[in-house]
Amino acid sequence: MPPSAGQTNGFESADRSLQITGPNTAELQTAAKAAKVQLLAALQSVLGLIWRRQVVRFFAFVTSYLTLVSRYGSAKVLGVLRVSVETKKARPAVTAAPLLRELAPxxxxxxxxxxxxxxxxxxxxxxxxxxxxxxxxxxxxxxxxxxxxxxxxxxxxxxxxxxxxxxxxxxxxxxxxxxxxxxxxxxxxxxxxxxxxxxxxxxxxxxxxxxxxxxxxxxxxxxxxxxxxxxxxxxxxxxxxxxxxxxxxxxxxxxxxxxxxxxxxxxxxxxxxxxxxxxxxxxxxxxxxxxxxxxxxxxxxxxxxxxxxxxxxxxxxxxxxxxxxxxxxxxxxxxxxxxxxxxxxxxxxxxxxxxxxxxxxxxxxxxxxxxxxxxxxxxxxxxxxxxxxxxxxxxxxxxxxxxxxxxxxxx
The missing domain is CATH 3.40.50.1820 (Alpha/Beta hydrolase fold, catalytic domain)
Known part of the structure; x- marks a missing residue:
């Protein structure tokens, strides 16, 4: 049975709506890809910041260690570090400050x-x-x-x-x-x-x-x-x-x-x-x-x-x-x-x-x-x-x- 004029107009309006929403879907996919790229870039920045912070901490440790060794000798510094680590295991609240207090007069x-x-x-x-x-x-x-x-x-x-x-x-x-x-x-x-x-x-x-x-x-x-x-x-x-x-x-x-x-x-x-x-x-x-x-x-x-x-x-x-x-x-x-x-x-x-x-x-x-x-x-x-x-x-x-x-x- 041939479609009526109203039905024909309904199909045409549906086709027109699909034609309109088609380009919006592509834009949405493009925006999603851009957001994914931005998310990955932000994640890389965060990881880079953490890496740089670890590098700074490592440099601080090396600087402090060399300074203390040049002043007090490696044997005494290593001994105090060992005692500090054992104390830290027993009491987690202890900080690294006692090391300087013990070494420095x-x-x-x-x-x-x-x-x-x-x-x-x-x-x-x-x-x-x-x-x-x-x-x-x-x-x-x-x-x-x-x-x-x-x-x-x-x-x-x-x-x-x-x-x-x-x-x-x-x-x-x-x-x-x-x-x-x-x-x-x-x-x-x-x-x-x-x-x-x-x-x-x-x-x-x-x-x-x-x-x-x-x-x-x-x-x-x-x-x-x-x-x-x-x-x-x-x-x-x-x-x-x-x-x-x-x-x-x-x-x-x-x-x-x-x-x-x-x-x-x-x-x-x-x-x-x-x-x-x-x-x-x-x-x-x-x-x-x-x-x-x-x-x-x-x-x-x-x-x-x-x-x-x-x-x-x-x-x-x-x-x-x-x-x-x-x-x-x-x-x-x-x-x-x-x-x-x-x-x-x-x-x-x-x-x-x-x-x-x-x-x-x-x-x-x-x-x-x-x-x-x-x-x-x-x-x-x-x-x-x-x-x-x-x-x-x-x-x-x-x-x-x-x-x-x-x-x-x-x-």
Whole structure:
């Protein structure tokens, strides 16, 4: 039966509706594909963000581990990590903070003064001060570089010397003496029995370049530490007899800060009487300072402190020794002014390294010649790096023999 006109119009309207909805279905499929692509891209972005975060965490762990190992030794760090992991298994609420608290000394006791050798009747005080990330155990131990060097003296370049210069071809004087864990304590009583040996040990931030995700720790400044050093030295009567200062790296800046502040304080007090100020006697530390022995001291700063990384911030302690920083240059100018005083004439010896120092992954020059030269006294270039220059191989090494000669000269 042929369709009626109404039915025909119904089929035609249905065909027209299909023709209209057909293009919309294709658009819907296209939009679905686009949404799927966007979803996959978003998922990839999230996965990439998580991957980058894991990379940052891994970099933070490596940085922290290398810093702690360089300061405290791998054996102690691994032992503390093992204890921390076992404790964490027993008590999940424990964080990684106890590791730093166990390794780092107490921040309140930022300076510790130790008398290593006390003779019955001392005639001179020999005061040792280490540099950044140094300590009594790490800085002043016997060196093992002699296993790779044939000559008994590492001094190769003599730039400015008074008296006999070290012999380049000096024969190695080997002895069967036991290894010295602290050569000032074990050697000086044999060669300088009249010397009282004192060591100033101070804490330093374990992170000279602290990661951005770690909280910044408030640290004492160089001026604050130097005042604490003066206070503790006076408590053991330093300043009542001749003094020989022995300093490595930043320790030399503390020596200059203590001397300069004492000198300027007396100068200020006597400023009202110019004639009396010129003829006045120097304060105790300056008056009794008869010798200064510098092991690679950055008198004009170190370029190492200028290094910046995108994921770390420099600590106050490292920024205090930045190359050509106003504070470092100002301190050296004040020290040179003190050296111009007719009553302040200590014998001064300066050594600087001529080899690069290995720092984690690269070799760097910590203290250059122009920075280690104080423009006064003797100056020697030493074929060692920054860490080894304060570690004599034996009692016959130039690094040690020149110091004992300076002490004998004072006596």
């Amino acid at each position: 107490c921040e309140d006791a930022c300076v510790q003064c130790q008398v290593l050798v006390e003779p019955d009747q001392p005639r001179v005080d020999v005061v040792f001060i280490h540099g950044l990330h140094g300590s009594l155990r790490n800085t002043w131990r016997q060196g093992d570089w002699g296993n790779r060097v044939r000559t008994g003296s590492p001094a190769r370049r003599v730039l400015r010397a008074a008296g006999d210069a070290p012999c380049r071809g000096a024969a190695t004087a080997l002895t069967d003496e036991p290894y010295a864990n602290c050569w000032p304590k074990e050697w000086l009583p044999q060669d300088c029995p009249d010397a009282r040996v004192i060591a100033l040990d101070y804490t330093t931030d374990p992170f000279l370049w602290r990661p951005l995700w770690m909280q910044q720790v408030s640290r004492p400044t160089l001026q604050h530490r130097s005042k604490e050093m003066v206070r503790q030295l006076r408590n053991i009567d330093v300043g009542t007899r001749p003094i020989v200062w022995v300093a490595h790296s930043k320790g030399g800046l503390f020596v200059k800060q203590m001397l300069v502040e004492e000198f300027e304080q007396q100068e200020t007090e006597q400023d009202s009487c110019v004639s009396d100020s010129k003829s006045a006697e120097l304060p105790p530390f300056c008056r009794q300072t008869k010798g200064i022995y510098f092991y690679s001291v950055p008198h004009r700063g170190s370029s190492l402190a200028l290094i910046k990384t995108p994921l770390t911030r420099r600590s106050v302690e490292i920024m205090e020794v930045a190359k050509d920083s106003p504070d470092v240059l100002n301190l050296h100018e004040r020290f040179l002014k003190l050296c111009q005083n007719e009553r302040f004439k200590p014998a001064m010896v300066s050594l600087f390294e001529t080899k690069m120092t290995f720092m984690s992954v690269v070799f760097l020059r910590i203290v250059a010649q122009e920075s280690a030269d104080p423009d006064v006294g003797e100056l020697y270039g030493i074929d060692l790096d920054h860490r080894q220059i304060c570690k004599p191989r034996s009692r016959h090494c130039f690094l040690y023999r020149r110091l004992t000669a300076l002490i004998d000269q004072v006596l």
